[in-house]
Amino acid sequence: MPPRIPTTAVSSIFNLTSLLQSLPATTRSQALTKCSACLFSTTAPLEAKRTRKRKVRKHVDPYRLAQARQRKSANLARQKVLQAERELSLGDPVRSRPTPFVNSLQANAPISTMKESYLNYFLKADDVQKSLEYSKWLTEPLPETNPIVGAEARLAEKIKEHAASYGNASKALLAIASLENASSKDRTRINIQRCIEEFGRHNTEEDLAPGLQSKQNVRKESEDADAIAVTVPKRIGADTGSPEVQIAILTAKINVLANNLHKKDKSNKRRLRMMVHKRQKLMAYLRRQDRGGPRWQNIVEKLGLNDAMWKGEISL
Template identity: 45%
Template sequence: MPPRFLFQSSFKAFTGSSYVPSPLATLSLKPSATSIRAGSAETRERRRHDPFLMAQSRQRKAANLSRRQALTQEREGSLGDPVQSESTPFVQQLKATQSGPQVSAASDGDLNYFLNSERLEEALEYSKTLTSPLENLDRDTADPQLEKEMAERHLQQHQNAQAAIDRIVNINNGNTEDQMRLRIQQCIEKFGRHNTDKQFPPKPAAVSHQSATAHPEKTPRVGQDTGSPEVQVAILTAKILNLSRHLQTTNKDMHNKRNLRILVHKRQKLLRYLRKKERGGPRWQYLVETLGLSDAAWKGEISM
């Protein structure tokens, strides 16, 4: 008897081709829905119509945003603010705004027009002497009551003139340019090396070799120091505080916002140079502590 071969009969009509696709080939031509990427258009459309998936998506987004905000606050808290300075006595002096007119004699830090208190007192005493009433040389015909009234009137006029002069020369009644000029002078007197060299010891000199080139001695400083990096940093800090106070009320001043960014980055370069030059010595510590500067003022990238 001849052998028999078992095969499954096909119920499809014959179309003229003898090719029969395999089941694996059919699966590869029609992939399942589970292999679709999570960000595809079909998945987004399905998520849009599924309230449960939408709620999960919103929850994940809110968690990511809160985590990002927490990390940003932690980073800013560790480094500090690159623009604002901490509250120190010198910073409070730089932030001094306009107050009411002062009647009493002001100190040297509150006088305008390049005046000091000693010169002002001398000028007021000289004017009081010039305007004082003359005494009658003939005491027999002199009227003591009239002389007393004239002296009281002269004293009252002198007090009125002194109060007017105090208001005129008070820096709080001056314009912004005069106030900034005075702040710059305060920075020079505070951080200038003609004053700070007396406080800090000189840096140790390097050991010179016999074959090294002999450099001439430096010419001693004459006058005030205005070019050292710590003085320039203090002046830039005074300008930054002034601009930041102005921008708190005028948010649309794009020109001064750009000027503020320029000043902050210029101060950052000077601080990096000074830290490299002084190697974190006493001069660097004195500058940072007096101006209330944080690590964000010189470390890393400043984004404003």
């Protein structure tokens, strides 16, 4: 048989529990605090959570919530439509609107859109004609110093042969120098020359009103003398540095490159991005300086430029 527990031990246990139950709540909570040795969790945090005040949820009308969502979706759809209309009104930031001058700058444009004076290899029609006449004079047969019987007939035959060979040579030379056999690189070079002649200030100053005069350096001969403005020297040669000429040249290059750009051609895409941003800076500068004057209107109408090319941020 198991040993019997003495009655004294049982009475002491019962006396301990009854003593703990008879203690007040504050003492009992202090007695049941977390022990640092055994990390025993008590019921005090649970009681604190129960005693917290619960937040009362506000009543939400499902019909009003549905109406608010419907209004939001309608506003977002309207914003998309307005954004698309604004982008459409601004135009394409890369390609120009089709104009006669822009169409003639394309790589596949017919030669009839260009002047006949444009030739390949940096040649000019007058220089080619002079060279042909000089070569004909050099190769033309001369009469003999001591004529013999039948010399005149032989001379006439030689002259006919020379004229036929000269005609064939001149046709061959003009065909070689013609733009019909030119590459896209040669066409681009010719288009650059056309832009310089079309928008250069050495030609447009006669038709368009002069721009605003910039402030020149002022010098004084003495303290009491009046200020004398330094005169601007006249331009020598063709104008290649004005902003309208640079804008026209960049537009010609951008249109050709954008039409022939492939999806994976990253180097040319970077080159296109750089030219577009450079043109944007030049257009903003010209509009700021000319203030929407005749020079600005001239390039906008002839080159088919859009507001998206100089307004805001351009991302390709």
